[in-house]
Amino acid sequence: MPDFDVIVVGAGNAAFCAALAAREQGASVLMLEAAPEEESGGNSRFTAGSMRVVYNGLDDIKTLVPDLTEEEIATSDFGTYTQDQFFDDMARVTQDRADPDLVELLVTRSFDTLNWMRSKGVRFIPIYGRQAFKIEGKFKFWGGLTLDAVGGGPGLVNMLTAAAKKQGIEIVYQTRALALLSDGIRVEGVRVRQEGEVRELRAKAVVLACGGFEANPEWRTRYLGPGWDLAKVRGTRFNTGDGIRMALEIGASPCGNWSGCHAVGWERNAPEFGDLAVGDQFQKHSYPFSIMVNATGKRFLDEGADFRNYTYARYGRVILEQPGQFAWQIFDQKVKHLQRDEYKIRQITKVTANTVEELAGKLEGVDAAQFVETVAEYNAAVRAEIPFNPNIKDGRKTQGLAVNKSNWANTIDQPPYEGYAVTCGITFTFGGLRITTGGEVLNTDYQPIGGLYAAGELVGGLFYFNYPGGTGLTSGSVFGRIAGASAGRARAN
Ligand SMILES: Cc1cc2nc3c(=O)[nH]c(=O)nc-3n(C[C@H](O)[C@H](O)[C@H](O)COP(=O)(O)OP(=O)(O)OC[C@H]3O[C@@H](n4cnc5c(N)ncnc54)[C@H](O)[C@@H]3O)c2cc1C
Numbered sequence: 001m002p003d004f005d006v007i008v009v010g011a012g013n014a015a016f017c018a019a020l021a022a023r024e025q026g027a028s029v030l031m032l033e034a035a036p037e038e039e040s041g042g043n044s045r046f047t048a049g050s051m052r053v054v055y056n057g058l059d060d061i062k063t064l065v066p067d068l069t070e071e072e073i074a075t076s077d078f079g080t081y082t083q084d085q086f087f088d089d090m091a092r093v094t095q096d097r098a099d100p101d102l103v104e105l106l107v108t109r110s111f112d113t114l115n116w117m118r119s120k121g122v123r124f125i126p127i128y129g130r131q132a133f134k135i136e137g138k139f140k141f142w143g144g145l146t147l148d149a150v151g152g153g154p155g156l157v158n159m160l161t162a163a164a165k166k167q168g169i170e171i172v173y174q175t176r177a178l179a180l181l182s183d184g185i186r187v188e189g190v191r192v193r194q195e196g197e198v199r200e201l202r203a204k205a206v207v208l209a210c211g212g213f214e215a216n217p218e219w220r221t222r223y224l225g226p227g228w229d230l231a232k233v234r235g236t237r238f239n240t241g242d243g244i245r246m247a248l249e250i251g252a253s254p255c256g257n258w259s260g261c262h263a264v265g266w267e268r269n270a271p272e273f274g275d276l277a278v279g280d281q282f283q284k285h286s287y288p289f290s291i292m293v294n295a296t297g298k299r300f301l302d303e304g305a306d307f308r309n310y311t312y313a314r315y316g317r318v319i320l321e322q323p324g325q326f327a328w329q330i331f332d333q334k335v336k337h338l339q340r341d342e343y344k345i346r347q348i349t350k351v352t353a354n355t356v357e358e359l360a361g362k363l364e365g366v367d368a369a370q371f372v373e374t375v376a377e378y379n380a381a382v383r384a385e386i387p388f389n390p391n392i393k394d395g396r397k398t399q400g401l402a403v404n405k406s407n408w409a410n411t412i413d414q415p416p417y418e419g420y421a422v423t424c425g426i427t428f429t430f431g432g433l434r435i436t437t438g439g440e441v442l443n444t445d446y447q448p449i450g451g452l453y454a455a456g457e458l459v460g461g462l463f464y465f466n467y468p469g470g471t472g473l474t475s476g477s478v479f480g481r482i483a484g485a486s487a488g489r490a491r492a493n
Contacts, residue, residue, distance in 0.1 A: 004030040004170075006487045007190050007203040009177045009243060010210035011035075012042030013473050014456025016160035017113075017480030018207040018487065019169045020120055025488025029169045030201070032192060034176040034210070034238045039276065041157035042211050043235035043428060043457070044473065046274050049149030049156045050127060051477070052470035053110045054083050064114055064124050064147060076126065077140040083107050085144060089468040093310055097257070099461035101437050102479075106462065106471070109478045114147070117477060120163040123150040130340055131309075133390050140391045143309035145470040153279065156473070177242060180206060182250045186450030205451045205487035208441070209480060212429035212457040213241025214261065215273060223258045223431060230325055231316070232266050234280070234425040237273040243458045247433050251443045252452070256460025258431030262467050263316025265292075266425025268326050268349050281342040284422050285312055288408050289335040289390065291378055292422075293363070294322040297370030299378065304407035306393065309469035313427070320424035327422050328363050330375070333414040338390055349421035359417045377401065379411040428472065432460035439483030451490060453483035 005027035008019045019029045033040045055061055061078050086107040090098050124147045132139035149156035181189040189202040213219040215237045220228040267282040288304050301318050305311050319327050353359035356375050360368035381398035388396050398405045433441050433454045440448035456476040
């Protein structure tokens with residue numbers, strides 16, 4: 001006799017969406033969370049709650065944010081983020097490798113799924129400031145990322161937890177799934193460790209939504225490559241690849257970019273794992289308005305190649321590849337006002353100076369003489385006659401450098417100068433399990449494994465090399481809802 005119709009492994013965004021969708025089908029649902037309650041919610045709790053969603057103008061935004069004020073409407077230019085734009089972004093940043101069937105679902109269900117989340121009690125707000133700069137009295141949104149969950153990641157997890165409890169979904173904390181119970185054909189439950197004991201819980205269907213392997217240094221080194229053991233983990237320490245391992249152990253098919261991950265520029269002296277008191281504020285994402293130098297004192301990437309949303313997730317890897325795995329971001333006063341809030345926190349490795357030479361001496365680990373030369377060469381190469389505009393890809397570039405900057409290039413000549421030290425922070429891994437468009441996990445013969453579903457980070461095939469900002473939560477919601485509904489329906493069979 002099963003203990004529950006559906007067991008969902010994990011209690012992050014994907015897991016909650018799966019649990020709520022299964023419950024809608026009339027299933028009894030149990031959620032297993034490895035973390036204690038105060039650390040629950042996985043990486044979802046660490047996020048800003050930003051969600052990429054298709055919208056065709058103000059009316060769609062008003063549907064998702066019905067409490068927008070007249071003042072907000074009058075001072076905002078939301079533009080559009082059409083299905084075509086989302087398709088194009090996914091194709092471009094993944095170099096056309098993303099699974100077209102999964103992308104189709106992600107894009108075409110994004111708006112409907114956020115609306116469904118709203119119906120469950122999740123609230124959204126426009127991302128003023130980080131995704132829109134105010135110019136001539138109006139906030140113009142850019143980069144396809146317009147909405148946050150109210151209260152960011154903690155708010156999102158709290159709203160989803162309240163929704164689950166309201167629906168009678170049971171959540172058990174400090175309960176780690178160890179293995180899937182299977183007769184070789186169907187999954188029949190989960191073996192768990194709870195309060196120092198190993199127990200078996202039976203269910204008609206299991207949804208795996210327990211994250212990637214980013215918090216597992218051994219797997220990172222094994223699959224992402226040498227050096228990845230040295231990356232900092234931006235989020236939860238609980239995502240150690242268990243869901244992927246458990247599924248592979250019963251014959252699931254691996255899928256996607258196993259050597260790829262989402263990784264960003266992250267405070268150099270941040271702790272090994274994320275700290276919920278700081279959240280995502282260790283990131284340093286105003287680099288498009290800076291120059292970045294490595295230990296040799298040279299620039300090594302195009303800080304202005306594209307909007308932050310389309311470069312930040314791959315630049316962590318580039319920083320990891322630098323000598324000593326660090327870089328310094330350099331700003332002057334002309335662009336200081338464009339820095340995001342995360343530059344104002346206390347837990348930061350920051351130096352300031354009144355001359356470039358003085359700054360050079362303060363950048364720990366950097367060849368000072370070469371740094372001074374780099375700034376002089378860079379300043380001379382800026383095409384200052386092109387107008388600077390942070391809301392668009394302004395084409396204000398450098399010319400003639402070994403590594404050019406394509407947009408937002410400003411000379412560095414207005415002191416005090418500031419330097420911020422960053423290293424690589426890994427967010428989540430891209431490789432995972434192969435699923436159908438119904439969220440069923442496939443075996444190595446590409447047949448669905450009876451009773452097994454998956455959603456969220458541990459699904460492979462969506463992201464390769466890079467990722468458009470705000471897609472992780474949206475994909476967790478879209479595929480969580482799909483997997484949960486399938487699992488809920490399967491209980492009746
Ligand atoms: C600092 C930071 C900022 C981010 N900002 C954004 C953003 O603004 N927008 C965005 O779209 N994405 C963002 N992301 C990415 C986003 O967090 C993920 O893509 C998304 O949250 C993944 O959701 P998930 O439900 O798949 O996994 P998670 O939210 O990580 O949930 C996994 C759950 O599984 C649990 N678990 C793990 N192993 C077991 C086990 N064996 N048994 C039981 N439970 C287990 C974990 O404790 C956790 O509850 C950010 C990530 C980080 C780290």
